[in-house]
Amino acid sequence: MTAPPKPSLNPVPVKERMKMPRQQMPEQAAELRAANFTEVNLGYSEELARQEALRCIECAKPACTKDCPVGVKVYEFVQLIVAGDFAGAAAKIREDNVLPAITGRVCPQEDHCEGGCLMGKKVKPLGIGYLERFVADYEQRMGVRNLPNVPPSGKKVAVVGSGPSGLTVAGDLVQKGHKVRVFEALHELGGVLVYGIPEFRLPKQIIREQLDYMRDMGVEFETDVVVGRTVAIDELLEEEGYDAVFIGTGAGLPVFMNIPGEHLNGVYSANEFLTRINLMKAYKFPAYDEPMLDLHGKDVAVIGGGNTALDAIRSALRLGARKAYVLYRRSETEMPARAEEVKHAREEGIEFHMLTSPVEFLPDGVGWLGAVRCVRMELGEPDASGRRRPVPVAGSEFEIPLSVAVIAIGTSANPIVQSTTPGLGTDKRGYIQADPETQRTSRKGVFAGGDIVTGSATVILAMGAGRRAAKSIQEYLTTGEW
Amino acid sequence: MFNIVHAEFLAPGIKRFLIQAPRIARKQKPGQFVIVRIYEEGERVPLTIENSDPQKGTISIVVQSLGKTTSLLNSLGTGDHILDVVGPLGKPSEIKKFGTVVVMGGGVGTAMTYPTAAALKQAGNRIISIVGARNKELVILENEMRAVSDVLMITTDDGSYADKGFVTDKLRQLIQNGVPIDLVLAVGPIPMMRAVADMTRGERIRTLVSLNPIMIDGTGMCGGCRVLVDGKSQFACVDGPEFDAHQVNFDVLVQRNGAYRSQERQSMAEYRRELESQLKSTEAEGNGVCVVKGSTL
Ligand SMILES: Cc1cc2nc3c(=O)[nH]c(=O)nc-3n(C[C@H](O)[C@H](O)[C@H](O)COP(=O)(O)OP(=O)(O)OC[C@H]3O[C@@H](n4cnc5c(N)ncnc54)[C@H](O)[C@@H]3O)c2cc1C
Ligand SMILES: Cc1cc2nc3c(=O)[nH]c(=O)nc-3n(C[C@H](O)[C@H](O)[C@H](O)COP(=O)(O)OP(=O)(O)OC[C@H]3O[C@@H](n4cnc5c(N)ncnc54)[C@H](O)[C@@H]3O)c2cc1C
Ligand code: SF4
Ligand code: SF4
Ligand code: FES
Numbered sequence: 001m002t003a004p005p006k007p008s009l010n011p012v013p014v015k016e017r018m019k020m021p022r023q024q025m026p027e028q029a030a031e032l033r034a035a036n037f038t039e040v041n042l043g044y045s046e047e048l049a050r051q052e053a054l055r056c057i058e059c060a061k062p063a064c065t066k067d068c069p070v071g072v073k074v075y076e077f078v079q080l081i082v083a084g085d086f087a088g089a090a091a092k093i094r095e096d097n098v099l100p101a102i103t104g105r106v107c108p109q110e111d112h113c114e115g116g117c118l119m120g121k122k123v124k125p126l127g128i129g130y131l132e133r134f135v136a137d138y139e140q141r142m143g144v145r146n147l148p149n150v151p152p153s154g155k156k157v158a159v160v161g162s163g164p165s166g167l168t169v170a171g172d173l174v175q176k177g178h179k180v181r182v183f184e185a186l187h188e189l190g191g192v193l194v195y196g197i198p199e200f201r202l203p204k205q206i207i208r209e210q211l212d213y214m215r216d217m218g219v220e221f222e223t224d225v226v227v228g229r230t231v232a233i234d235e236l237l238e239e240e241g242y243d244a245v246f247i248g249t250g251a252g253l254p255v256f257m258n259i260p261g262e263h264l265n266g267v268y269s270a271n272e273f274l275t276r277i278n279l280m281k282a283y284k285f286p287a288y289d290e291p292m293l294d295l296h297g298k299d300v301a302v303i304g305g306g307n308t309a310l311d312a313i314r315s316a317l318r319l320g321a322r323k324a325y326v327l328y329r330r331s332e333t334e335m336p337a338r339a340e341e342v343k344h345a346r347e348e349g350i351e352f353h354m355l356t357s358p359v360e361f362l363p364d365g366v367g368w369l370g371a372v373r374c375v376r377m378e379l380g381e382p383d384a385s386g387r388r389r390p391v392p393v394a395g396s397e398f399e400i401p402l403s404v405a406v407i408a409i410g411t412s413a414n415p416i417v418q419s420t421t422p423g424l425g426t427d428k429r430g431y432i433q434a435d436p437e438t439q440r441t442s443r444k445g446v447f448a449g450g451d452i453v454t455g456s457a458t459v460i461l462a463m464g465a466g467r468r469a470a471k472s473i474q475e476y477l478t479t480g481e482w
Numbered sequence: 483m484f485n486i487v488h489a490e491f492l493a494p495g496i497k498r499f500l501i502q503a504p505r506i507a508r509k510q511k512p513g514q515f516v517i518v519r520i521y522e523e524g525e526r527v528p529l530t531i532e533n534s535d536p537q538k539g540t541i542s543i544v545v546q547s548l549g550k551t552t553s554l555l556n557s558l559g560t561g562d563h564i565l566d567v568v569g570p571l572g573k574p575s576e577i578k579k580f581g582t583v584v585v586m587g588g589g590v591g592t593a594m595t596y597p598t599a600a601a602l603k604q605a606g607n608r609i610i611s612i613v614g615a616r617n618k619e620l621v622i623l624e625n626e627m628r629a630v631s632d633v634l635m636i637t638t639d640d641g642s643y644a645d646k647g648f649v650t651d652k653l654r655q656l657i658q659n660g661v662p663i664d665l666v667l668a669v670g671p672i673p674m675m676r677a678v679a680d681m682t683r684g685e686r687i688r689t690l691v692s693l694n695p696i697m698i699d700g701t702g703m704c705g706g707c708r709v710l711v712d713g714k715s716q717f718a719c720v721d722g723p724e725f726d727a728h729q730v731n732f733d734v735l736v737q738r739n740g741a742y743r744s745q746e747r748q749s750m751a752e753y754r755r756e757l758e759s760q761l762k763s764t765e766a767e768g769n770g771v772c773v774v775k776g777s778t779l
Contacts, residue, residue: 185701187519187526187566195703224568226701230505254705256715263715263734265741269705275698280525286752289525289550290698291745367737414702416720 009083012054022124023052030347034317037199037283040344041105044127044134046086052127053081059118064128067116069464070168072096074113074128081131090139091146093132098171098214099164099463101140101206102193104133107460108338140209147217150177155477158183158242160227160417163191164459165248165450167210168466169473170219176474180218181242183225188279191250193459195279196271196308198315201341204278228420237445244445244473247432248466251451252414257303257407261361266293266369270308270408277315296320299401301372303327303358304408305335310345312406317348324350325400329357329377329390355379355390359397361405371399411456421446431455439469444482447473484567487540489559492622493615495547496590497556498532504539506531506569512597513575513692513724516543517700519566520554527551528697528719530594531570541567544593544622550749571700572723575690577601581664582608584656585631586649586678588670589615592623594692595669600630602667608632610661612652614670618643650677663687668727672736679727689727693718695738710734 012020026042027033033040044052056078064074072093080089093100109115109129117125138144155178159166162184170180188194190207215221225231227249236242254269256262276282280290300321302313305328317324326345328335331354335342346352355377364370376396379388413430425433425442432448434441439449449465451457476482488500506516515530534541547553558564575598583602587595592613603609611631615621616639628634635652636644645652649670656663666689668678675691682689695707695718702720709718710731716722 185568186699187568224566225505226568226571229570230509230568252701252703254703256705256708258715263708263710263738265738272698272704272706275704280698281523285745286749288523289749291525291742291749293741367740416701 008058009079010054010056010058014057017055017057018119018123020051020055022055022127023048023130025127025130027344030344030349033200034348037315037318039203040200041133043137044130046138049081049086049131049134050084052131053078055119056082056126057119063116063118064113064126068096068113069460070096070467072100072113072132074126077135078126078128078131081135086135086138087142087144089135090144093135094146096467097132097463098168099210099459100132101136101210102164102202103460103463104129104131104136105202105206106193106197106338106458108458110339112460140206145213145216148175148177150175152179153177153477155179155243156181156241157473157477158236158240158245159248160233160245161185161191161248161250161450161452162189162221163248163250163450163462164193165250165462165466165469166191166246167214168463169246169248169447169449169470171214171217172467172470173473174214174218178477179220181220181222183227183231184221184223185226186279187223189221189223191248195275196311198274198278198311200314200318201311226416228416233417233421233424233443233446243477244447246439246466246469246473247417247441247446247448247452248450248462249414249417249452250462251411251431251456253412254407255410255412257358257409259358259360261363261369262407264361264363264369265367266402266404267361268404268406270302270304270312270406271411273312273406274308274315277319283315283319292319293404294320295404297322298403299323299325300404300406301325301327301400301402302406302408304410305330305337306408306410307337307341309406309408310337310341310350312408313350314341314345314348316404316406317350321404326350326352327356327358327372327374327400328352328354330387331355331379334387357390357392358405362399369402369405371401372405373397373399411451413452413455417452429455437468438472439465440472440482445476484564486558486560486562486564489562492544493620495556496544496593496620496622497547498542498544498593499555499558500540500542501564501567502539503541503567503569506567507534507539507541508536510534510541510570511574512577512601514570514572515700515723516541516567516569517571517697518543518555518564518568520551520558521565524554524565525551526566526698526700527555528571528694528700530597530692532593532596544590546590549746550753553750553753568700571719573721575601575667575724577605579606580688582610582662583665583667584653584663585609585611585627586653586666586668586670586674587611587613587623587627588649588668588674589620590622591668591670591674591692592627595667596623596626596630598667599627603630603632610656610663611635612637612649614638614649614674615643616640648677649674650681653678653681657681657685657687665690666727667691667724672732672739675727675730676732679730679732683728690724691727691730692723693725693730693735694723695735696741709738 077089077092114125281288282292300316377390383389450462485502707718712729
């Protein structure tokens, strides 16, 4: 980590900087946005961005960078914003992060860069995510491209899955001159970014632009390939001539609750609910063919407290739901969702029922969901995750009338690749075992990272894994050593 | 983009497509299916792979027009393209020597049983095939099924061809005549599969059915295709589509398949209107060519 440049480009005395307020992100008014799928956050103007950048106190040991899983050189790009060199700032971010327009929007910054930012100890942390987003959007608007200019290495790398981990590996390795091809099971690229995270939080156009950028860098994409079914890992290595394979297939399988009534029409997994809306654009039915239950005037609940749960329920609200509830079995402090999403959801009118857990889905008499029976919980002793374990309160059962319920209590490993790749080591839950430093698996030439190794985590952690994998793939390709 | 090498109607509303899909052709096993999306605004629908030719890199599917998507698909012809074809998906059928296998196909289900019947025949089984259709015109793959069967029986609901009646009538006769049956494979409309299951349950004849729940991704990701088998949730796209008929909860399947009935009707009605208005305008222009939305994409 290099220290910030001296002398500083920032004209504001350090003491004064601490007094400057954190610039608010302009956003759509809650009443308006609750009825549309347009992005909630509107983005900084150049003026706001510069204003915010001026607040950085240029720490000698910048914790912001240390706490970013891909090590974005925050203090350096922020100084370039101060200097008005937005394209330079974009290039600086891209040295470490190939998807800045996405991370700037969806990273849980409070756990990473902004969580580390020294300013946060005294006043509010620098708006690093907002600035990253601003710079990336600027780059896109201006059509700035930082394309690799390296001789071809003659090596071929296959990437399985086009989520953030796979895209990071592809972006990093194509810049080393390797031929990189990404295989994706679905008809669209982007993984959870396209089928999970809704338009109002991450417009699909942004992902498409980032993908175009990668195409311009030379990355090849092939959709409609379910690796393990359409082609096996071993066939990629032995028959198609790939020198290394990266597996980034994500934690795709929905977990159900195994309570009575789960088969009723109107009970969805979050994956199905969000896939219908985002990937298949059912919210535009009948212009798009994929149907969706009509939610107008209906009462909808989501079960869970993560980003997925909030994305689902906020989508339901936008599709006309009359009441939109979050049912979460712990208390608000344990909710894993990003802080900003919880705030936005509340402003939009989502009702939160904490310490509440469903025990049964009740039919309406004609095969549809009619209500959910819940039990109240209280927090007991801390469990393995360090969070206090919720325990049911005897005799506290109650019912909530409901037409649609979305289950968002987590996901598990998709077994297709593991079960068709002999000798690929997995843990007892079926996730692929990979070295945490090198992302190497038990199979020579095969690397893995992201949710398929760690279980569901975050975009930036998946990208961090992609970075490490790219580095060790590069090592393997140059030395041939395993 | 996947090229349609050849398309032909087998019966009114039932069309066979030969599609260039080399990766899938190489890997396909009997019992597996593809998911198809025709054009950008289209939905994803599952269709069984009827046959594949790894050398030529082609697969074939047989499609029955039901709602908008299958009707749209069946409006495509040789030289057109399908935007997405992904597969082969699902667990392949278990192929081994069982002894005597009764293969029952109802309607387009006949095409779905064909690859499995052929493979079972090759594995040394005695194949008794029972093919059922509403009427003579809708009997499909007669020659193909004959070629892989030791005995082929055909029924039509209205008696316009072969024997009048249902496929289950033939099965009942076989059972009553004491023909030893080691396995029954039944693929067709849900009521037919349910009737077969009810008939063989008491006889303790192992029976498999291929379930057709609504699917999206086909890779186990959405859980929309879940079916209740032996009281447990199973994902038809990865755990199936074939299941032990005696364990399947058909009521749940029927109920879940009806979830989008009103939207499906709406889609179909709008599609019809669009077709009619196109037909009118082409008639007015007098050029007689009808280009359906999506068919040129
Ligand atoms: C609704 C939702 C909201 C979220 N919100 C946030 C957020 O705000 N911030 C955040 O940081 N994180 C968020 N996350 C988590 C984050 O999206 C994931 O941790 C991250 O996407 C994982 O990346 P990945 O590369 O490991 O896999 P994924 O993004 O899951 O991508 C895996 C890809 O591999 C493909 N694939 C799977 N199997 C195969 C195969 N056999 N062959 C070919 N391709 C295959 C899949 O189709 C998919 O495209 C959210 C998750 C969800 C579901
Ligand atoms: C594993 C599998 C293999 C199949 N193989 C064949 C085949 O070889 N040939 C063939 O003609 N049909 C096959 N089907 C059925 C075919 O997928 C449906 O007929 C088709 O999706 C209907 O789409 P539609 O838009 O034309 O009709 P819709 O208007 O959508 O619906 C008409 C009927 O089809 C059912 N349906 C709707 N969407 C789906 C969906 N995504 N998946 C399954 N059923 C649905 C509905 O419940 C309704 O009863 C198969 C289904 C499955 C699950
Ligand atoms: S990538 Fe995410 S964690 Fe890293 S600096 Fe950017 S917003 Fe912060
Ligand atoms: S920790 Fe905060 S104030 Fe310090 S350099 Fe990083 S962004 Fe600037
Ligand atoms: S179709 Fe999505 S899990 Fe089977």
